[in-house]
Amino acid sequence: MKMVIVAGLAPMAGFTHRAFRRVVSEIGGAQLFFTEMLNSRIVSTQNPEKDHYCKDARIDRPLVAQIVGGDPEVIAAAIKRLEPLGFDAFDINMGCPQRAIMRHGWGAALLNDKKRAFLIVEKAKKVTKRPIFVKLRSFPGHRIEPLIEFSKGLEARGVDLITIHPRAVEDGFKRKAKWEELKWIKKEINIPIFGNGDIFSVEDAEEIFRKTGVNGILIGRGAIVRPWLFWEIVHKRPWPGSPLEVLEKVVHYILHYSPKEVHRRQLLLFLSWFLRNWEHHLYLFSKVKGWHDPFKILTFIREEIDKKGLRLVKRPIYSKL
Ligand SMILES: Cc1cc2nc3c(=O)[nH]c(=O)nc-3n(C[C@H](O)[C@H](O)[C@H](O)COP(=O)(O)O)c2cc1C
Incomplete structure (x- = not known):
């Protein structure tokens, strides 16, 4: 039986701008796109219509606006402002490991602040009818119970899709992503789970699907180097372009x-x-x-x-x- 793989371009600050998303979309095969992470403080106070970070490239669809922040009201206000721009969904960044982000209590810092993380989701669900996604990473020390509990809490509050990058903050990119964590989460959670981390080839894409049962994958670095990887995943042969x-x-x-x-x-x-x-x-x-x-x-x-x-x-x- 032919394996059907849903693969999207992972959000990457500095990389997944309109220009790159358009190129990936023209090559074909990618089924989901994300903006670079959008700072909720900026989006909630300025006109996103004038902000090139918030604009689409017309063919980079479905397009998810990724938002980073820590204040539930500010994130909700950012979503309200972004809504008229026609995004297909909103994604809350709960995985960014950068010190400049975490020191505000944003990104992966939210993994240690369950109450706030859940409140963010509750408020976000109230201000939009569009799906709300969350992007997570592994908990410190790769403890699986808190990751399951956190994911269940998100699901209970109406989150529509969770992406997990199974590396802890302390791993950096040094250790290999622990795909087995995706399998454990899949067993416990009913909403779609997307897996992410270390997918660099068609074989990797097939392996992560087979081993974990995830509903989709997001590809980051592998797609910057080979924007044609999505095409190859769909067509199962080397991309013939230049x-x-x-x-x-x-x-x-x-x-x-x-x-x-x-x-x-x-x-x-x-x-x-x-x-x-x-x-x-x-x-x-x-x-x-x-x-x-x-x-x-x-x-x-x-x-x-x-x-x-x-x-x-x-x-x-x-x-x-
Ligand atoms: C340069 C760079 C920028 C990134 N920026 C973001 C971001 O803005 N938001 C986010 O959720 N993840 C961001 N990430 C993490 C990726 O989305 C992804 O989770 C990570 O790179 C693992 O996937 P990969 O092994 O396919 O690269 C970034 C990663 C890289 C390498």
């Missing part, structure tokens, strides 16, 4: 969708991962990282790859450089 053309499209859409002041940052962040597709990627990146002109960067990369005949690597590196 990675250089993907890069050209990303540049094109960044210039089209993003404000000038973020062009360079968005492009360099993308390149720091995407160039890993080729051998000698560190050399390529070190050459362009000080440059400002996207066309100069693009021309250099294209020429280097052609001139030196750089080959695509079979297994790109996904760890931090």
Whole structure:
């Protein structure tokens, strides 16, 4: 029997902007998209219609707005403001491990503040009819009971879908994601559970489905490096397109969708991962990282790859450089 895998692009600050989501959507195969995490304090006080972080790229659908924050009223106010923009669902970030986020009591800090986390969900459910999702990670020390209890509490308060990245804050990206935790959660929870973490190939996607029984998966780093991974998951064969053309499209859409002041940052962040597709990627990146002109960067990369005949690597590196 053919396995049908529902796969979406995981939210990633600095990466899952409109330009990149559009490219992933054009290649095809991804069935769910998320914005970068949107700061509830900013969204609740400013006009999101004017904020490029809050806009869609027309074909990146269904699109979920991911919200980060800790104050239930502020998050509810942010959702109210985002509602007219037509998002398909809202996702509350309860997994971000960054110190700058956690010190406000946001992101993964909410795992230690059940009362607040549940209140956030209750208020959010009151201000919108759209589905409310939550993205979680493992509890410290990979204790499974509190993760089950927390997930049950979310389910009882009407959360429509939970994504779990089974790594604890203290793991960073060093340890492998503990997919077995997804299986244990699946047994206890009735709403859809999406699994996330270390899915870099079609085989990984099939394995996580088979081993855990999750309802869907979100792919992060694997999709920055190979935005065609979703296509391969659907078609079960290597994508026949050209990675250089993907890069050209990303540049094109960044210039089209993003404000000038973020062009360079968005492009360099993308390149720091995407160039890993080729051998000698560190050399390529070190050459362009000080440059400002996207066309100069693009021309250099294209020429280097052609001139030196750089080959695509079979297994790109996904760890931090
Ligand atoms: C650069 C980067 C930015 C991220 N930003 C977010 C974010 O804004 N919101 C979020 O919920 N998770 C964020 N994550 C976590 C990813 O969504 C995902 O949970 C994690 O990368 C594990 O999936 P992967 O192994 O497929 O990369 C980020 C991850 C990376 C690498």
